[in-house]
Structures are given as structure tokens and as C-alpha cells.
Amino acid sequence: MEHPHPPRDLRLLPKAHLHLHFTGSMRPATLLELAGEHGVHLPDALTGGEPPKLRATDERGWFRFQRLYDAARSCLRTPEDIRRLVREAAEEDVRDGSGWLEIQVDPTSYAPRLGGLIPALEIILDAVDSASRETGLGMRVIVAANRMKHPLDARTLARLAVRYAGSGVIGFGLSNDERRGMARDFDRAFAIAREGGLLAAPHGGELTGPASVRDCLDDLGAARIGHGVRAAEDPRLLRRLAERGVTCEVCPASNVALGVYEKPEQVPLRTLYEAGVPMALGADDPLLFGSRLAAQYEIARTHHGFTDAELAELARQSIRGSAAPPDVQAKLLAGVDEWLEC
Ligand SMILES: [Zn+2]
Numbered sequence: 540m541e542h543p544h545p546p547r548d549l550r551l552l553p554k555a556h557l558h559l560h561f562t563g564s565m566r567p568a569t570l571l572e573l574a575g576e577h578g579v580h581l582p583d584a585l586t587g588g589e590p591p592k593l594r595a596t597d598e599r600g601w602f603r604f605q606r607l608y609d610a611a612r613s614c615l616r617t618p619e620d621i622r623r624l625v626r627e628a629a630e631e632d633v634r635d636g637s638g639w640l641e642i643q644v645d646p647t648s649y650a651p652r653l654g655g656l657i658p659a660l661e662i663i664l665d666a667v668d669s670a671s672r673e674t675g676l677g678m679r680v681i682v683a684a685n686r687m688k689h690p691l692d693a694r695t696l697a698r699l700a701v702r703y704a705g706s707g708v709i710g711f712g713l714s715n716d717e718r719r720g721m722a723r724d725f726d727r728a729f730a731i732a733r734e735g736g737l738l739a740a741p742h743g744g745e746l747t748g749p750a751s752v753r754d755c756l757d758d759l760g761a762a763r764i765g766h767g768v769r770a771a772e773d774p775r776l777l778r779r780l781a782e783r784g785v786t787c788e789v790c791p792a793s794n795v796a797l798g799v800y801e802k803p804e805q806v807p808l809r810t811l812y813e814a815g816v817p818m819a820l821g822a823d824d825p826l827l828f829g830s831r832l833a834a835q836y837e838i839a840r841t842h843h844g845f846t847d848a849e850l851a852e853l854a855r856q857s858i859r860g861s862a863a864p865p866d867v868q869a870k871l872l873a874g875v876d877e878w879l880e881c
Contacts, residue, residue, distance in 0.1 A: 556822070634639065640678045697729070717746045796828040
């Protein structure tokens, strides 16, 4: 007779974290401390000790989400603040079993206080390098352009990102409200990034449907999709993602917090998994959504019935979808096998 194995600790499962935003990675306690230090008055929604109630499926809700995000961002003022944020993000990730973290940042937001775009990115890359050495976590940066800004700004950012390819930047992203503008408007920026050896990882298929994922593939040459969950509405698109091995950076807690889906069980994890679309579960903005990396795997286990073998496969997909060098991937993949064997 077979005895069921007690559920394994998901924090011990080695994984790669491919969808985490810079400010959004902040510990709530750190936000309060920095706000105090810099005399920033935070909106009540950020000081209640509980994740704020958000509903971003309409433009007002999204605007509110962005306002909270901006308030949190305004607490990051000095190079020391940046170093602290990155170090703590790395510590939290290590605690959750991450062996590789790709953190996403638009340096434009920090440029005014840090002496310009180039110093801002250099301070961030330096912080990432130190945090990586202190914690042992492999860490790289995805420079993300903002969809609400002019496509020329995105090109400037892409050129800057390419200059730092090989010095910590591995990808180029596009974030903010998918309902604004066309992915196509950013095609030149993405061409610059890809030609410069960066991985294209724009957001798509979160607030808008499968068409936005197709646009990311066709117009931006996306190798990965930030979210991409709405691809579940189109079987042909799912096949295309699966055949091309395009990893979707799926963030279940974020989807529920922002009202993309009402309940965790509605996030189409099973649909993507069964279609063979590789996924990398991510936390997106733990500061605003109240949960970190391991919790996303908990959702797959609790609400979608993923077995430990399937959870191990999800972890493998996250590792294979990462920009981690082959030796790092091999080590993490071996760790996944060990986790499953014990
Ligand atoms: Zn995101």
C-alpha cells in the first residue's frame, strides 16, 4: 500500500522569479520607515497594515493602483534607500526558495532624485550586484519602459538598457495600462533592445484579451510575456505560445487583487499548464498584493490541485524561462529533482 507523501515545503523548492517590480517588492514595514524618514505622507491605504483593496479592471481602479504605487515610489530617494530595497527584495526571495531573481525597473522614475537616468540605473545595478553577493542569490535587471509615456522615451531607455547588457541588464519590458496605446508604437524600442542582445519581456494579456498577447509576439518580438493569462481565451494562441516555448510570467495573487479574476481558482493555471505553455509564477508587487513568491505556488497547490510533481515542473519552467546562465540553471534544476526525491 502506498502512503501519500506529506506536502513538501514550497519555500524549499528551488525556482526562478521572473516577474517582480522594483518599488512593488518593498516590505510594508520598510515603506513606513522610509516615509517617516523623508516626511512623506502616505495614503491611508498604504498604512493600514493590510494590502489595499484594489480593482484595476476599470480605468479609475487602475489609476488608483498607480497613485498608490507612485506614493510608495516617492519614498525611495537616496542611493541608500535603493540599496536597502534591493537587499531586502533579495532576502525575501531567498526565504521563498528563489535561486534567481530578475527585477523589473523603470529608472526614469528615480532619475530626478538620483542625478539623472544614467546614475539612477548605475546605482540600481550596483545595488543589485551587492545584494547578489551578500545573499548568494543570482540577480539581474529588466529595464521596463512605461506604456503611458511617449514611444521615443522607450527608445531612449532601450538604448540605455543595451549599454548595460552584460553588466546586469538582461531584458527589456513594457508595463502600465495595456488599454493605452498600441504595442506597435513601441516596436522600434524593442527592436533596439533585441538587436542589443536583450530579452523582450513586455506585459500583455492581463487587463486586455488574447489580442494584446499576439501584439507582443508579432510587434515586439516577445520571448516572454508579463502575465499572458488572458491567452487562455484563445486555444490557437495557447498552441502558438507552447510551440514557441514563450514563457508566461503568471502572477495569480496579483490577478485576483486587481480583479482580473474574482477568485484564485479562476486564474487559468490549469489551462496554460495543460496546453504546454511554460509558466514562471511571480509576485508582481508584493507590497500592494500582500504575498510573495512561494505563496504563488501555494495557490497552484491549494486552488488548482497541483501535485508536488507538477509544482516541481512549474519551478523547472521558471528556471528554463529565465536568463540565468546554463550552469546556474543546471544547479537549480538539480535542486528541483532533489526536492521531489526527498
Ligand atoms: Zn507586472
